[in-house]
Amino acid sequence: xxxxxxxxxxxxxxxxxxxxxxxxxxxxxxxxxxxxxxxxxxxxxxxxxxxxxxxxxxxxxxxxxxxxxxxxxxxxxxxxxxxxxxxxxxxxxxxxxxxxxxxxxxxxxxxxxxxxxxxxxxxxxxxxxxxxxxxxxxxxxxxxxxxxxxxxxxxxxxxxxxxxxxxxxxxxxxxxxxxxxxxxxxxxxxxxxxxxxxxxxxxxxxxxxxxxxxxxxxxxxxxxxxxxxxxxxxxxxxxxxxx
Numbered sequence: 648x649x650x651x652x653x654x655x656x657x658x659x660x661x662x663x664x665x666x667x668x669x670x671x672x673x674x675x676x677x678x679x680x681x682x683x684x685x686x687x688x689x690x691x692x693x694x695x696x697x698x699x700x701x702x703x704x705x706x707x708x709x710x711x712x713x714x715x716x717x718x719x720x721x722x723x724x725x726x727x728x729x730x731x732x733x734x735x736x737x738x739x740x741x742x743x744x745x746x747x748x749x750x751x752x753x754x755x756x757x758x759x760x761x762x763x764x765x766x767x768x769x770x771x772x773x774x775x776x777x778x779x780x781x782x783x784x785x786x787x788x789x790x791x792x793x794x795x796x797x798x799x800x801x802x803x804x805x806x807x808x809x810x811x812x813x814x815x816x817x818x819x820x821x822x823x824x825x826x827x828x829x830x831x832x833x834x835x836x837x838x839x840x841x842x843x844x845x846x847x848x849x850x851x852x853x854x855x856x857x858x859x860x861x862x863x864x865x866x867x868x869x870x871x872x873x874x875x876x877x878x879x880x881x882x883x884x885x886x887x888x889x890x
Contacts (some may be wrong), residue, residue: 650680650771651700655691656707665705668760672767688719695723701730703770708736717741720748731770769793779830781807782818790815792834796850796861800824800843810850812863838880840873848884
């Protein structure tokens, strides 16, 4: 797949830096990306008028012209553009307005490479990434792996804890937890270091004494005897992402 990304900013240096980081990220994948640099919200909307479509919009909120960029994002949403959209900002002042237009992420400049990599992974995966079907009381849910921070089994119910903070409980299961978790454990991001938990290493912010600290703020227990294995698993996963 070729992933089309619009990078909108009046700062040519920032546009080039973001483009380079995107190309570096996709160089580690089996697919590719095309970056289009746009120097203004007006240019972005003009490309939309011309029929150009993107799988991801990366839009800077300049200190002196944030309102124009937010209006352009709102216009894209009103036109039915549902692709992931993320803002690059110098202050958190416009975060509320950004999320009102369904922003996937609000990143403060300068953006560390690992944060942009994580954003690109989240943006790209729903297009073709793995997902797991979960039978729940309201009906069948299909959860992308990238949305799952960790899963927990309690009293024959598997709770899928999502990065959004949502807890999706399954119906009562009559098979071993390991069987439910098997599709996740076949993915290098997921590891089981506790009999009742499977953790997404991509969503771990740090390993503290006896706990994985997740990016959402949740904490997942790691048995004392399994801490060396947890440290090795996390270190190995991170090294693969940045080599």
